[in-house]
Amino acid sequence: NAGVTQTPKFQVLKTGQSMTLQCAQDMNHNSMYWYRQDPGMGLRLIYYSASEGTTDKGEVPNGYNVSRLNKREFSLRLESAAPSQTSVYFCASSVSLAGADTQYFGPGTRLTVL
Amino acid sequence: AQSVAQPEDQVNVAEGNPLTVKCTYSVSGNPYLFWYVQYPNRGLQFLLKYITGDNLVKGSYGFEAEFNKSQTSFHLKKPSALVSDSALYFCAVILFNRDDKIIFGKGTRLHILP
Numbered sequence: 001n002a003g004v005t006q007t008p009k010f011q012v013l014k015t016g017q018s019m020t021l022q023c024a025q026d027m028n029h030n031s032m033y034w035y036r037q038d039p040g041m042g043l044r045l046i047y048y049s050a051s052e053g054t055t056d057k058g059e060v061p062n063g064y065n066v067s068r069l070n071k072r073e074f075s076l077r078l079e080s081a082a083p084s085q086t087s088v089y090f091c092a093s094s095v096s097l098a099g100a101d102t103q104y105f106g107p108g109t110r111l112t113v114l
Numbered sequence: 115a116q117s118v119a120q121p122e123d124q125v126n127v128a129e130g131n132p133l134t135v136k137c138t139y140s141v142s143g144n145p146y147l148f149w150y151v152q153y154p155n156r157g158l159q160f161l162l163k164y165i166t167g168d169n170l171v172k173g174s175y176g177f178e179a180e181f182n183k184s185q186t187s188f189h190l191k192k193p194s195a196l197v198s199d200s201a202l203y204f205c206a207v208i209l210f211n212r213d214d215k216i217i218f219g220k221g222t223r224l225h226i227l228p
Binding site for chain 1: 146148150156218219221
């Protein structure tokens with residue numbers, strides 16, 4: 001099992017460009033998440049998907065959109081990138097949204113917006 | 115609102131000595147508590163969690179944590195530190211409530227000195 005995979009690993013964008021971050025999991029998990037990690041800020045939830053066909057906003061959703069393509073895949077789109085979106089982005093999955101369920105994280109995408 | 119605090123940005127410990135990484139939380143109910151570790155250029159990895167039951171929880175790589183309800187703390191400990199334990203450690207809290215999402219602390223960087 002690969003667990004949670006993310007592509008690309010690194011990306012540099014110019015302000016105003018768009019891009020999609022891809023995430024896939026092979027653990028048959030129902031719930032998936034997108035976080036961003038900034039120095040001194042910990043992880044902040046951008047969007048999550050409780051199950052296939054549903055998505056909800058997290059703590060910092062502005063400037064992002066998501067698509068739960070199927071049970072395995074959950075993508076994050078930046079429509080018009082801004083320097084404030086320079087960050088490391090992590091995708092995660094869990095069996096369900098239940099608080100006791102452990103989240104499993106991908107390796108991350110390091111995004112720089114110039 | 116629930117919150118979690120990691121009061122130390124960095125902890126330095128000599129190899130072979132015991133280590134403690136502190137975490138305190140604030141929730142209006144019974145919490146689920148987690149510790150995750152992040153090695154350089156990697157995603158977060160689950161270490162251990164407290165759901166209910168014994169206050170002392172044992173996890174991966176020889177780590178353990180003690181849930182202290184009166185002090186609202188969940189400190190991570192290891193009896194004898196290894197250089198390979200050097201990493202970024204995150205404490206996280208969630209209530210047993212589907213409307214609440216897991217909240218991560220800002221992280222504590224642990225340096226084990228050879």
